[in-house]
Amino acid sequence: MAGQTRGTKQPSKARSEETGFGFESDPGADWRHYEELKLSPFLEAALEEFGAHGYHGGSVRAIANRVGVTLPTLYYHHGSKQDLLVTLLMGSMHDVLVRCRHALEEAGERPADQLANVVECITLYMTHRRRLAFLDGEIRSLEPENRERYRAQREELSVMLRRIVADGIEDGVFTTPYPSEAARAILSMCQAAATWYRPEGPLTETEVGRRYVTIALDSLRFRRRGGKTKAS
The missing domain is CATH 1.10.10.60 (Homeodomain-like)
Known part of the structure; x- marks a missing residue:
């Protein structure tokens, strides 16, 4: 199936637990578009x-x-106050995961295209929904059971990136000697956009997303067909 990394099944779509709370509906193929x-x-x-x-x-x-x-x-x-925090965090994580699954599916079979779409998708979410995404730092405030639920959802993003990077290494298009560290750094870079991005600044959300794709591919030492790395 297009968009799935090799040797894995695409995760089943999580049902939103936030029906009626105002979180967005499934954007479908239009994962780059954001409404208020x-x-x-x-x-x-x-x-x-x-x-x-x-x-x-x-x-x-x-x-x-x-x-x-x-x-x-x-x-x-x-x-409770805890219920408010859990609802916000789980609703936010549900929304970014749904968008990333669509982005991955749209990308096709090439790891570089998958990486580009997923990095762009995460970055767009962190900039468009930065108030919600910024709450990720409050994971420390979750009660143990709620923290494990949230971490399990958040881990899907990490697994998605690691699988793409592993496939790119296998194909020889990513040539970094440190794939695990690079995948972790890429995800951290994308998530950090929520802490610094401001819409009144010099860059649009789209521009940040495109720049982060370039940085991510460079960090993986992306080798284009023909033998040259992207940074060459």
Whole structure:
């Protein structure tokens, strides 16, 4: 099947647990396109509060005040502050994974094309949805069971990149002597875009994505057909 890395099955699509909370629907083949995300009032208020004060510094009462409801009303919709954080993190991870699966499928069989699409996809998500993506740092605030659930989802991105890199090494188009470290560095680079990117800056989300693709291929010492590395 086009877009699958060799020797592996494409992961089954996770069902969104956030129906009705305002997370995006499956973008299908249009994974590069982003509309304004309109979260539920409770999640938007929690995102603002956690973004301003962190999870531990954020107050459930302050979240309720941002929405203009009483605490019992907030707790009726979300049982705890932890539930708000879990919903935001899992919803965000679901959305980026769905987009990356489409990007991988669209790329076809060539590892370089797969790598380019997945790197662009992750970077576009981190820049377009940077407020949500920035919450990844709050994984330390998750309770153990919730942390394991989230890590299992997040690991899919890492596995996706490692498999692409391994296929490229096998094909001889990626020639780095450090494939594991390179794959880890590429993912970290993409994720870090959420911490520094600002739309009012000199680069658009699309430009950052394209530049990161070039950097990723260079770090893998991509060898074009004909024998020259991309950096040559």
